[in-house]
Amino acid sequence: MVAYIIRRLVQIVPIMVGISILSFGIIHLAPGEPGLILVTESTYVTEEFLAAERARLGLDQPIHIQYFRWFSQWIQGEWGRSMTGGRPVATLIWERIPMTILLSAATMLFILVLSIPIGMISALKQNSLIDHAATAGAFAGLAVPNFWFAMMLIIVFSIHLGWLPAAGARTLGARFDWWGPMVLDRLRFLVLPVLTLGLSGLAGLVRYMRGGMLEVLEQDYIRTARAKGLGERIVIAKHAARNALLPIVTILGFWVPALISGSAIIEAIFGWPGMGQLMVLAVFQRDLPLVMAVNTMGAVLIIFGNLLADVAYVFVDPRVKYD
Amino acid sequence: MAVSQSGRSWRKFKQNRFGVMGGVLFIILILIAIFASYLAPNDPYRVNLRNRLSSYSREYPLGTDTMGRCVLSRLIFGSRVSVTVGFVVVGISIAIGGLIGIVAGYFGGIVDSLLMRLVDIVIAFPRFFLLLTVVAIFEPSIYNVMIILGVTGWTGEARIIRSLVLSIREQVYIEAARAVGASNERIMVRHILPSTVVVIVVMATLGIAGAIITEAALGFFGLGVPPPTPSWGNMLFEGRGVFRRAQWLVIFPGLAIFITVLGINFLGDGLRDALDPRHVLKKQ
Numbered sequence: 110m111v112a113y114i115i116r117r118l119v120q121i122v123p124i125m126v127g128i129s130i131l132s133f134g135i136i137h138l139a140p141g142e143p144g145l146i147l148v149t150e151s152t153y154v155t156e157e158f159l160a161a162e163r164a165r166l167g168l169d170q171p172i173h174i175q176y177f178r179w180f181s182q183w184i185q186g187e188w189g190r191s192m193t194g195g196r197p198v199a200t201l202i203w204e205r206i207p208m209t210i211l212l213s214a215a216t217m218l219f220i221l222v223l224s225i226p227i228g229m230i231s232a233l234k235q236n237s238l239i240d241h242a243a244t245a246g247a248f249a250g251l252a253v254p255n256f257w258f259a260m261m262l263i264i265v266f267s268i269h270l271g272w273l274p275a276a277g278a279r280t281l282g283a284r285f286d287w288w289g290p291m292v293l294d295r296l297r298f299l300v301l302p303v304l305t306l307g308l309s310g311l312a313g314l315v316r317y318m319r320g321g322m323l324e325v326l327e328q329d330y331i332r333t334a335r336a337k338g339l340g341e342r343i344v345i346a347k348h349a350a351r352n353a354l355l356p357i358v359t360i361l362g363f364w365v366p367a368l369i370s371g372s373a374i375i376e377a378i379f380g381w382p383g384m385g386q387l388m389v390l391a392v393f394q395r396d397l398p399l400v401m402a403v404n405t406m407g408a409v410l411i412i413f414g415n416l417l418a419d420v421a422y423v424f425v426d427p428r429v430k431y432d
Numbered sequence: 433m434a435v436s437q438s439g440r441s442w443r444k445f446k447q448n449r450f451g452v453m454g455g456v457l458f459i460i461l462i463l464i465a466i467f468a469s470y471l472a473p474n475d476p477y478r479v480n481l482r483n484r485l486s487s488y489s490r491e492y493p494l495g496t497d498t499m500g501r502c503v504l505s506r507l508i509f510g511s512r513v514s515v516t517v518g519f520v521v522v523g524i525s526i527a528i529g530g531l532i533g534i535v536a537g538y539f540g541g542i543v544d545s546l547l548m549r550l551v552d553i554v555i556a557f558p559r560f561f562l563l564l565t566v567v568a569i570f571e572p573s574i575y576n577v578m579i580i581l582g583v584t585g586w587t588g589e590a591r592i593i594r595s596l597v598l599s600i601r602e603q604v605y606i607e608a609a610r611a612v613g614a615s616n617e618r619i620m621v622r623h624i625l626p627s628t629v630v631v632i633v634v635m636a637t638l639g640i641a642g643a644i645i646t647e648a649a650l651g652f653f654g655l656g657v658p659p660p661t662p663s664w665g666n667m668l669f670e671g672r673g674v675f676r677r678a679q680w681l682v683i684f685p686g687l688a689i690f691i692t693v694l695g696i697n698f699l700g701d702g703l704r705d706a707l708d709p710r711h712v713l714k715k716q
Contacts (some may be wrong), residue, residue, distance in 0.1 A: 127553035135565055151445040252694035256652045257668065257686030264679055308487050370558035374649055388561050389653065400565050407558035415556075 112421065117416055125381045128408045129183065132401050133176050173367040183405070191391075191397035195355060198402045201387065206406070208278060209383035211341050212376070213414075215299050216307040224311050225357070225413065228318020232326065243315055250312025255371065258380045259305040266301065272299050276380035306375045317360055328352075355426050362418025366411045384410075444706040451702015457695030464508055465515040474502035476509045476662050485678045486553045495680045498670055503680065506662035507688055513663035514692065517578055517647045518640035524582025525643075526636055529589025530628070534588070534620050537597025548594070555587050560649070567655040577650060581643055589635055592626055600627050630707045637700035641693040648689050664689050 163169045182189075188198040229245040267275035274280075276297050285291040317378060325331065326349055334344045372385030380386070384403055391399035445451055464471060473493065480500030484601015487495050494503040536547040566580045600606065601624065609619050650656040652672070659666055664685040671681030 123549060125555060127549070128556060131553065131557065135562070135569070138569065167544070180570050187548070248694065248697065249690075252641070252690055252697055254648055254652075254686060254689050256649055257682070257689065260668075260672070260675060260682050261686070264682075268676060366555060366558060370560040373560045373564060374652075375560070377653070387559075388564060392564045392655075395568060400568075404557065404561050404565060407561050408556045411556050411558060 112125055113300070113423065114416075114420060117419065121416070124412060125409070128405060129180050130176070132180055132405045132408075136397055136401055137175075142327075177187060188402040189285065191399050192396045193394045193399075199401050201399065202384065202402055202406055203380060205384045205387050206410075207384060208381060209369070209372050209376070210301070212302055212306065212372060212381060212383055213365075216303045216310070216368055217364070219303050219307045220310045220314055220364070221357075221361075224314035224318055225354070227354070228315045229322050229345075230323035231315065231319040232353075233345065240319075243319070243389075247312040247315045250308050250315075255305045255307060255308055256374050256378060258308060259301070259375065262301050262304060263378075267339065274298050275301070278381055302375050302379045302381055305378075306368065306371050310367065313364075314357065314360060318353065318357060321356055325349045325353045355422075358422045358425055361421075362415045365414030365418065367411050369407050369414070393412070434515055434555065435694040439527065441706045445702055448705060450698040451705070454695040454698025454700075454702060457691065458699050461511055461692055461695070462515055465511040468509045468512055472502070472505035472508045474505045476501060476505040477660055478502070483596050485681075487680070494684055495678070497667070497678075498674055503667075503684060506667060507664070507684055510529070510662045510667060510685065510688070511692075512572065512666045513657050513661065513665075514644045514689075516574070517521055517581070517657075517694075519642045520578045521581040521585060521643035521647070522636045523640040524579065525639060526589055526632055528583070529586030530593055530625075530632065532586070533593025534624055534628070537594040538616070538620055538624060539603055540598075544594070547590075551587050551590050557584075559584055560646075563646070563650060564653070567650060572655050572658050574661070577647060577656055580617040581646055585639070585643065585646075589632075589639070592631065592635065594641075596628055596631055597624055603627075634700055634704045634707060637696060637703055638672040641696040641700070644689065644696075645693055648685075656700065 112307055117316070160169075167175060170178070186199055188202070190196065191198055191201055194201075227243050231240045263275045266273045274297060278295070280294050283294060331344060331348055334348045335341075339348075369385075372381075372383060373388050374385070375381065376383045376385035377389040384407065387399070388403045388407070390396075391403060433475065474491070478501060480496070481494075483496055483500040484498055485496060486500075487494060489495070492502050492504065497503055497506065532547050532551070536544040562584055563580060564696040566584075567577065569578075570576050606619060606623055609623050614622075631683065647656055647663070648665035648668065651663050652668045654669045656669075657663040659670070667685040668682055671678065671685070675682045
């Protein structure tokens with residue numbers, strides 16, 4: 110197990126190098142002189158001043174030297190300063206990562222808790238009303254654009270009904286006597302973002318769970334279990350469900366990129382102070398050091414999310430042995 | 433009498449009510465895009481500042497937007513962007529994904545591992561972050577948006593085609609082609625590519641839906657097709673600022689996207705069930 114994790118970590122190294130090259134390359138594809146954006150866009154400057162700035166920022170060096178300089182700094186946690194606020198990029202990102210992880214984890218939990226029972230009931234009562242409703246819901250969920258769904262939820266639950274907040278992550282300035290009301294306050298702010306971010310994942314997983322369950326129910330060992338006189342409840346819970354659940358763990362790994370990527374949209378709409386919102390802000394301010402760092406950190410989150418799913422798979426499936 | 437494979441598939445497809453419905457919706461969408469100028473009740477570009485944000489009326493069936501333009505006409509013209517983006521993006525991503533998938537699957541070995549690591553790297557990038565970055569760096573235009581969506585959207589295609597080619601290359605007819613001295617290029621183009629067409633058609637159909645949603649998402653941030661050209665995405669962007677007062681501005685473009693994507697997904701699923709009996713493409 111340890112050996113497997115170490116091997117996976119080693120495999121991550123070339124991928125990280127590739128990601129850093131890509132991050133760096135995209136920024137340097139930009140027309141004009143991206144590194145000098147602040148100077149060239151803000152003021153009238155002389156050629157001498159520009160040349161001095163270029164030398165100061167190392168922009169007069171060949172591109173691969175610039176890359177190695179950036180990479181060696183990057184690996185040491187030196188991610189530069191934000192062009193707009195002047196604060197260190199690393200601080201800005203570390204402040205926001207917990208919020209993105211909270212949102213992604215809550216969404217993952219929401220998807221799992223709902224999709225597994227719905228998919229299973231759907232399979233067990235094939236062609237029933239519940240099954241048809243679940244299938245229709247899943248098709249609708251996969252087709253709804255989440256950014257639009259977010260606005261519809263805000264219209265209904267925030268504007269018309271006034272039940273849930275439309276933006277933010279907690280009630281600002283509120284004081285709580287103990288942790289109970291505080292958690293409740295946080296949860297209220299999580300509901301709408303989680304619903305929108307999790308919608309397509311939920312729809313996809315319901316379909317997956319239903320398909321997997323139907324497949325498992327046709328297996329010989331289910332017939333054997335029934336034949337030896339086990340109760341239906343035990344057959345379903347112990348023999349069928351456990352096997353149908355296995356592929357779900359892998360699928361969860363596939364959803365990690367979608368969650369991180371989707372956070373840009375959802376966090377921007379709901380004013381959720383995470384990395385996705387930071388990304389959108391950075392892009393609109395053309396804050397290149399920040400854009401580069403957020404891109405790279407997003408990729409790191411995805412890689413480790415996938416690693417987590419792979420390791421989880423080893424735990425849930427005793428047949429898989431990685432040595 | 434011999435029943436051809438395509439005849440059998442067609443019959444199977446026709447039995448799938450949802451697939452047929454999706455196909456009809458898709459054809460209607462394409463017709464709307466083609467004949468937009470005949471169907472639209474008003475000029476989608478005509479600004480009327482005296483009649484801003486007016487609600488439903490006989491002249492403006494779906495009301496007017498922040499500049500007094502007819503929402504229905506803009507929706508109808510917006511379908512052109514979606515249809516174009518859908519086809520072009522899928523064309524690009526299938527070309528890249530198909531090439532990489534076929535080469536990786538056919539040659540195997542070191543070529544395969546290198547190409548698949550490339551896929552891993554691109555997948556590890558949060559795609560929407562990447563899109564935002566690139567669109568912000570380059571000027572947003574319909575061409576840039578289409579190229580960027582296509583160039584970042586081929587990883588799934590490459591993986592599926594690769595795994596398909598891995599099994600195709602073991603077939604006897606490939607061995608036969610090699611035995612008569614066909615070159616690698618010829619085998620890939622003449623023998624392997626045709627065997628992947630069915631899977632490509634299904635992937636392309638579902639890919640169109642994905643491209644339409646992603647373009648609209650960029651448009652939603654004001655980074656898609658730039659105004660004044662109407663697109664469903666930039667209509668949502670323009671409606672966002674006033675959506676508390678004029679909810680129809682955000683409801684209808686979203687509904688248009690939803691119905692379109694639903695129809696295309698139904699069509700894609702129907703095609704998969706009819707064409708791909710071995711289910712190379714997994715059901716979601």
